[in-house]
Amino acid sequence: MALFNQLLLGIAKTHLLARKKQSAIAALGVTFGIGVFIIMVSFMTGLNGLLDGLILNRTPHVRIYNEVKQSERQPIEDLATYKDMAHIIHSIKPKNSQLKLRNGLAIRAELRKDKRVKGITPQVSTRIFYQAGAVQLNGNLAGMDVLEEARLFNFQQYIVGGKPEDLASNENAIVLGAGVAKNLSLQVGDYVQIVSINGSRERLKIVGLFQSGLADIDKVFSYCNIGTAQRLSGEGGDYFTDLHLKLHDIEAAAGMAEELRNSWGVNAIDIKTANAQFETGTSIRNMITYAVSFALLIVAGFGIYNILNMLIYEKMPDIAILKATGFSSGDVQRIFLYQAMMIGFVGAAIGLAFGFLASYGISQAPFETEALPTIKTFPVNFDPKFYIIGIIFALITTFLAGFMPSRKAGKIDPVDILRGQ
Amino acid sequence: MKPVLEARNIRKKFIDPVEVEILRGLDLSVMPGEFVSIMGKSGCGKSTLLYVLSTMDTQYEGELYLAGQALQGEKPNELDRIRNQHIGFVFQFHYLLPEFSVLKNVMLPALKLGLKSAEEIEHDAMEKLRLLDVQEQALKRATQISGGQKQRVAIARALINNPDIIMGDEPTGNLDSKNAQRVFDIFREITSEQKQSLLIVTHDQDFAAKTDRIIEMADGSIVSS
Numbered sequence: 001m002a003l004f005n006q007l008l009l010g011i012a013k014t015h016l017l018a019r020k021k022q023s024a025i026a027a028l029g030v031t032f033g034i035g036v037f038i039i040m041v042s043f044m045t046g047l048n049g050l051l052d053g054l055i056l057n058r059t060p061h062v063r064i065y066n067e068v069k070q071s072e073r074q075p076i077e078d079l080a081t082y083k084d085m086a087h088i089i090h091s092i093k094p095k096n097s098q099l100k101l102r103n104g105l106a107i108r109a110e111l112r113k114d115k116r117v118k119g120i121t122p123q124v125s126t127r128i129f130y131q132a133g134a135v136q137l138n139g140n141l142a143g144m145d146v147l148e149e150a151r152l153f154n155f156q157q158y159i160v161g162g163k164p165e166d167l168a169s170n171e172n173a174i175v176l177g178a179g180v181a182k183n184l185s186l187q188v189g190d191y192v193q194i195v196s197i198n199g200s201r202e203r204l205k206i207v208g209l210f211q212s213g214l215a216d217i218d219k220v221f222s223y224c225n226i227g228t229a230q231r232l233s234g235e236g237g238d239y240f241t242d243l244h245l246k247l248h249d250i251e252a253a254a255g256m257a258e259e260l261r262n263s264w265g266v267n268a269i270d271i272k273t274a275n276a277q278f279e280t281g282t283s284i285r286n287m288i289t290y291a292v293s294f295a296l297l298i299v300a301g302f303g304i305y306n307i308l309n310m311l312i313y314e315k316m317p318d319i320a321i322l323k324a325t326g327f328s329s330g331d332v333q334r335i336f337l338y339q340a341m342m343i344g345f346v347g348a349a350i351g352l353a354f355g356f357l358a359s360y361g362i363s364q365a366p367f368e369t370e371a372l373p374t375i376k377t378f379p380v381n382f383d384p385k386f387y388i389i390g391i392i393f394a395l396i397t398t399f400l401a402g403f404m405p406s407r408k409a410g411k412i413d414p415v416d417i418l419r420g421q
Numbered sequence: 422m423k424p425v426l427e428a429r430n431i432r433k434k435f436i437d438p439v440e441v442e443i444l445r446g447l448d449l450s451v452m453p454g455e456f457v458s459i460m461g462k463s464g465c466g467k468s469t470l471l472y473v474l475s476t477m478d479t480q481y482e483g484e485l486y487l488a489g490q491a492l493q494g495e496k497p498n499e500l501d502r503i504r505n506q507h508i509g510f511v512f513q514f515h516y517l518l519p520e521f522s523v524l525k526n527v528m529l530p531a532l533k534l535g536l537k538s539a540e541e542i543e544h545d546a547m548e549k550l551r552l553l554d555v556q557e558q559a560l561k562r563a564t565q566i567s568g569g570q571k572q573r574v575a576i577a578r579a580l581i582n583n584p585d586i587i588m589g590d591e592p593t594g595n596l597d598s599k600n601a602q603r604v605f606d607i608f609r610e611i612t613s614e615q616k617q618s619l620l621i622v623t624h625d626q627d628f629a630a631k632t633d634r635i636i637e638m639a640d641g642s643i644v645s646s
Contacts, residue, residue: 326502
């Protein structure tokens with residue numbers, strides 16, 4: 001017995017086409033369920049991707065840095081005299097050490113050879129003041145390799161006005177935080193006076209403005225070339241404070257950070273630990289999407305169940321004669337199951353098309369926000385995976401909805417019907 | 422000559438609400454080309470007997486043979502197949518499928534049997550419709566033709582797989598005398614020309630009188646045959 005019997009399919013099709021309106025209404029339930037599923041999941045995951053991208057895309061997968069803290073081993077512990085005694089030390093102060101990342105060059109050289117690493121960029125982070133006349137504003141200046149930052153961490157997405165290349169070729173240039181520029185009423189092309197914490201001054205040309213979408217960052221941070229930052233800190237070419245790593249596989253970040261802490265004795269933090277809340281938000285939003293779609297499909301499933309039950313009640317004499325002329329219980333069961341599946345398949349196919357068109361429409365709708373300067377329309381995810389999930393979802397639901405009524409139809413005893421009339 | 426249909430010591434009980442024996446050890450056989458009618462008062466068990474013989478009712482005791490093959494205890498799917506190939510049915514009501522054309526209604530049992538191509542089956546079906554003089558209606562929907570025509574289409578459907586035996590449960594019960602006569606003539610022609618057997622349950626004295634043999638039933642037993 002073939003799964004798809006041409007004859008039984010033909011009978012099922014004839015039954016459906018004989019009741020176009022009823023079949024259409026049943027299919028419409030599925031269409032609605034699947035359509036809404038596609039719209040919701042495309043829009044939700046599109047938005048998720050955008051929000052995650054806001055932080056995750058520009059956050060290094062592993063950040064290696066130096067932290068000012070107290071020594072873990074106090075001198076008293078090394079004295080043989082007090083070896084077996086309890087040490088109680090009050091008011092421990094942080095150790096006075098450089099901000100420079102120790103073994104920075106060696107770590108960088110080693111990691112460049114590592115196959116898991118997609119790229120590595122050094123940064124020099126330094127505290128500065130923006131000077132405008134008599135006013136000094138607190139700030140933070142990060143020196144970096146701007147082209148690498150653009151390649152690995154999408155730096156260019158956050159530049160409004162100007163290009164990252166303008167920074168790369170100019171040792172006396174700066175990309176100013178948009179909030180800083182607003183507060184000091186500066187524009188691209190103007191010059192800004194920078195004062196470092198050890199008192200040296202530089203006059204830098206503004207070649208771009210930087211807008212991260214997080215106002216507190218934009219009011220403080222600015223970017224320049226790594227050489228410029230080293231000069232401002234009064235340090236040489238081997239001075240950097242951070243190493244930013246991008247890996248091929250983000251899942252490897254936690255293990256990698258652990259490894260670095262152990263083998264180099266540096267501080268290393270991975271992206272998951274630093275941004276745990278994003279993961280949670282994403283999974284909850286996905287859960288809501290699937291739950292709502294599932295509820296809609298169950299409603300559609302009940303519609304199909306009802307319509308099939310009514311149809312079978314109405315078709316009792318037909319079922320009886322089919323059985324009398326040699327159609328088996330399984331044949332009859334399949335005739336009605338096919339009907340449910342056809343309703344499901346046609347409804348789902350139209351639902352997918354409808355969902356695609358609607359989400360395409362959404363993706364063309366204008367969406368402008370301060371936080372995301374390069375985004376002009378709503379983000380929508382057109383992943384074909386969702387369309388496959390949708391149609392499988394629909395077929396399973398309609399199969400389940402059709403199963404009970406069609407089994408009932410298969411079990412009808414023809415003698416009861418044929419004798420009864 | 423061997424009988425087409427043979428039943429030995431058929432017994433059947435209903436338990437509703439007390440046990441009633443509705444068939445009390447019946448023996449019966451139908452020869453090829455024989456036209457047999459079963460008569461009896463309402464409730465004597467003649468329809469029950471017919472449905473046991475038809476293989477649709479499997480709740481009985483006794484032995485049943487169709488063309489020499491034992492049917493008691495066969496699996497439902499095998500019985501469905503045997504019924505499809507070897508038995509044709511005509512009921513008091515036509516039971517045509519309303520969504521399908523007259524032609525398709527006749528073709529369905531043969532399509533289920535699946536021994537011939539769709540073209541051959543269509544050709545056969547037209548032949549049967551012509552035999553019953555309803556070929557003009559072939560492409561109409563089953564609901565668009567008259568009562569007499571419907572019953573003739575139902576007979577064409579019963580004949581499509583050239584069954585060994587055709588069983589009827591009051592096939593003329595719903596027809597006027599002119600149409601009833603017509604159905605009888607068709608039955609007569611089938612038995613004499615195609616050598617197919619007929620086993621018809623009927624109330625109609627005139628109809629029964631013209632058949633080859635009348636089986637009289639009373640209280641679950643055969644009184645004369």
